[in-house]
Amino acid sequence: MSRLVPLFAFIALAVLLGFGLRHAGDKSELPSPLIGKTVPDFDLPSLFDPEARYTPASLAGQPWIANFWASWCYACRVEHPAITDLANRGVVRVVGMNHRDTREDAAEWLDRFGDPYHLHVFDADGRTSIDFGVVAAPETFLVDANGIIVFKHIGAVTPDVVENEILPRLERMGVEQP
Amino acid sequence: MIKRPFAPWRQHRLARSCWRLMALALLLPAMVAAQPATPREPLTFESPAEQARFQALAAELRCVVCQNQSLADSNAMLAQDLRHEVWEMMREGHSDEAIKRFLVERYGDFVLYRPPVQANTVVLWVAPLLLLLAGAALVGVNIYRRRALLDSEGEEET
Numbered sequence: 001m002s003r004l005v006p007l008f009a010f011i012a013l014a015v016l017l018g019f020g021l022r023h024a025g026d027k028s029e030l031p032s033p034l035i036g037k038t039v040p041d042f043d044l045p046s047l048f049d050p051e052a053r054y055t056p057a058s059l060a061g062q063p064w065i066a067n068f069w070a071s072w073c074y075a076c077r078v079e080h081p082a083i084t085d086l087a088n089r090g091v092v093r094v095v096g097m098n099h100r101d102t103r104e105d106a107a108e109w110l111d112r113f114g115d116p117y118h119l120h121v122f123d124a125d126g127r128t129s130i131d132f133g134v135v136a137a138p139e140t141f142l143v144d145a146n147g148i149i150v151f152k153h154i155g156a157v158t159p160d161v162v163e164n165e166i167l168p169r170l171e172r173m174g175v176e177q178p
Numbered sequence: 179m180i181k182r183p184f185a186p187w188r189q190h191r192l193a194r195s196c197w198r199l200m201a202l203a204l205l206l207p208a209m210v211a212a213q214p215a216t217p218r219e220p221l222t223f224e225s226p227a228e229q230a231r232f233q234a235l236a237a238e239l240r241c242v243v244c245q246n247q248s249l250a251d252s253n254a255m256l257a258q259d260l261r262h263e264v265w266e267m268m269r270e271g272h273s274d275e276a277i278k279r280f281l282v283e284r285y286g287d288f289v290l291y292r293p294p295v296q297a298n299t300v301v302l303w304v305a306p307l308l309l310l311l312a313g314a315a316l317v318g319v320n321i322y323r324r325r326a327l328l329d330s331e332g333e334e335e336t
Contacts, residue, residue: 126255126259130263131284132284133284133285133286136243
């Protein structure tokens with residue numbers, strides 16, 4: 001019996017390492033401490049009109065999506081069709097939070113690939129992105145009508161995320177699906 | 179040992195990798211340009227003590243983009259921004275604790291290289307101690323057994 005101890009130890013270790021390997025991918029996606037909290041305060045200009053300003057208060061009343069993007073961000077191009085699709089459904093305001101970019105580059109990007117956003121907010125120095133805990137664009141937050149963050153997605157939004165994460169949450173908020 | 183003949187293919191391969199390197203060198207500026215060009219001024223410190231405090235703090239904070247580097251080591255854009263943020267908060271007179279809290283509120287406990295002892299980190303803190311105790315117990319039992327064995331052998335001899 002005692003000769004089997006190394007074998008059992010080996011099996012136990014193999015199971016442990018196997019478990020670690022299977023869940024290795026989870027670690028890159030950090031849980032956001034902001035879920036369930038009020039959206040961070042900001043006062044930012046519009047991407048196109050420096051005079052127009054947006055704050056969480058000016059966006060409150062209905063749910064909205066904060067989609068952090070930049071013209072230099074490759075994954076933002078990858079998620080562009082999914083974001084466009086979500087915006088075109090007309091169930092939620094999709095706000096483009098332009099992150100560490102220039103107005104010219106951002107405008108050119110929107111011209112070239114199409115502009116899915118209902119509103120454009122310009123976070124030139126990335127200070128608001130830090131308050132949102134954005135690690136790297138693209139990151140997407142769903143904010144409810146009361147200004148509470150209910151969902152966050154790191155990386156490119158896929159049709160699957162729209163279908164299975166964002167739309168069901170909107171439905172639960174009582175947003176009518178067309 | 180026969181000396182190896184001159185191998186033209188080796189040279190060939192070397193030349194090819196040289197070409198690759200050169201191509202990469204040409205691409206590099208384009209890759210760098212893919213990051214937004216918002217220059218950050220290098221941080222300045224009023225005193226060596228302030229600099230030491232900053233560096234100690236930055237070394238204890240994890241860079242969230244490049245997860246195995248500290249905030250002090252990383253050159254990622256976000257790390258630069260966060261270093262700037264930490265520096266500014268220091269200037270405004272915030273304590274180290276307040277600065278850490280600021281980052282944890284945004285990025286989670288993950289930014290701390292020394293996570294606090296709490297419900298979900300208990301295993302992390304206690305497991306090494308338990309393993310040490312288990313090992314010590316194992317060694318103790320073994321010694322006890324062998325001693326008993328030796329004693330009984332000794333008794334048989336006399």
